[in-house]
Amino acid sequence: MLNVAIVGPGLVGGALIEQLAAHLQSPRFGSLPIAIVGLINSKKMAVSAAPFAASDLGDWKCRILGDAAGSADMAQFADSLAKLGAPTVVVDCTSSSTVAELYPEWLARGLHVVTPNKKAFSSDLSLFRKIQALAGSPRGPSVYHEATVGAGLPVLSTLNDLVRTGDRIEKIEGIFSGTLSYLFNNFSAPGATQTFSECVGVAKASGYTEPDPRDDLNGMDVARKVTILGRVAGFELGIDTLDVENIVPEALRSVASADEFMSRLPEYDDHFAQLNSEALASGSVLRYVGCVDGASGQGSVKLMRYPLDHPFAALKGSDNIIAFTTARFPSPLIVQGSGAGSAVTAFGIFSDLIKICERFGADSK
Template sequence: MLNVAIVGPGLVGAALVEQLVAHAQSPRFSSLPIAIVGLINSKKMAVSSTPFSATDLADWKTKILASSAAPADLAQFAEKLAAIKGATAVVDCTSSESVAEQYPTWLAKGLHVVTPNKKAFSSDISLFQKIKELSSSPQGPSVYHEATVGAGLPILSTLNDLVRTGDRIVKVEGIFSGTLSYLFNNFSIPGATQKFSDCVAVAKASGYTEPDPRDDLNGMDVARKVTILGRAAGLLGIGIDTLPVENIVPEALRTVSTADEFMNRLPEFDDHFKKLNDEALESGSVLRYVGTVDGSGSQSSVKLARFPLDHPFAALKGSDNIIAFTTERFPIPLIVQGAGAGAAVTAFGIFADLIKVCERFGIPSAQL
């Protein structure tokens, strides 16, 4: 049995709980050896030596993290989990750097870590290396973070397989942001007439952007994903502080105090974006916001770039992600494409990683 504890059961964490419960109740998968034994949010926590029931998990906010639950204490939470018999995985569903900094402590206690949180793998290199060191033993605790890049898409696992089998990475290039994918898939296509500010407004109203769209347009989320992939490819010198990142937020709007003010003033720069788009279309290309990991380590970048109309990136629809792996074995790129954001697909990526932890401990595949 793999015990699971979820840190930050928000949208993604709640979706994971729902998927685990539904999976366990299915006749086909009723013997799934995964059980939830811990939940913690910013205010309350609960840890049990026996699995929470499906009934309690269906209403975990009031039945498990009720007002009578213990006050949240992440250190105490980890201590209690470490005392539970058997293997335990902590699933960090936050985007918190301070939570990510706890991974070495959790690993030292023998706890596995599964997470979509990008911070541990894209921030200070010393934290990244400490995590890798503590999870390197075949018999010791493991770390899985497929969902840090592309939610449930098999991006990191594909890259890891290429690297482990001795392939030489030439380039990994992709559209890693669902928000920026949606924006430019609608703004920069032949025949489109929408203004850039209108595209951003529609994306924001549809829930594709962060509450402040500048957090998407500044490119830092893409930079973290490129850093994660670069480090997975062995490029330890890559980092968000050294990576060239094109911030497409107009300079005059980078310091305005509120998201509302930014949205109100963004139409002032529609002509700027129209000019960029017109120039691309006149050359037979479209604009796409891409991240690139250069295998040599010298040309990695995050930027707005042009792609010809017959390029796979130009044909992307909706808010999908697309990643192209160019290697010695795959001179014509190996492409992974699909939904790269959303609670359900991110939870799927986490769930799949939990199954990998189970497989590492030799649980028969028939049970999975």
């Protein structure tokens, strides 16, 4: 049996609980030996030696993390999990650096880690190395983080297979932000009529952007994903040494509020319109792209041009796309699809859990 404990069940963790509960109630293609045994949010926590019942999972906020639950204490949570005996995975659904810094401790205690939280893999190299070392032995605890790049899309598993089988990575190139995908797919297309600030406004109103869209436009989210891809490919990328093109106009970076930013963004529509018309005049479109260069081992995040018949130009909606150019795939191996949202992120986590289940969960079934 594989025990699963979820830290920070919000939108993504909630979707994961839903998917796991659905599996427990009517498994398809064979029941997986998975049990949910722990939940912790910022206030409450519960750890159970016996799996939570599917009926309780259906209303976990009240029935598991309700008033009767204990007060949240992360150290005690890990303690209780480590004592359960069976292989146990901690699923970190937060985006917290503080939680990410606990992974080495969890691993040292034999707990596996699965997470969509990018922090541990894109911050200090020392933390990343520590985690790699602890998760490196074949029978030891493992770390899977497919959902840190492209949510449920098979991106990191594919990259892992490429590098472990000895393929030579020449280039990893992609559109890794649903927000920036949406923005440029709509702004930069033949015949498109919206101004850049209008596109940002629509994206913000539709909930596609962070509360302050500058947190998307500054490229840092993409930079974290590029850092993760580069490191998984074997390069020692640091997010602070990455070449990142911040497309927030310089004068608006220090503006205090998101509202003020939005109201002043139209002043820069001409700037973006010119970039766009230059691209279109050359038969290309603008796309905001993250890249790992295999020859130099360097990463970058940039506004680039792609010809109309390039797969990046044909992207729609808020889809992600990633192209691996390798010795074996000179015509790149491409993965694309929805790279954000709770259901597909939970799917990425669930897929990782199956991998751990197959490696470690069956022993004590």
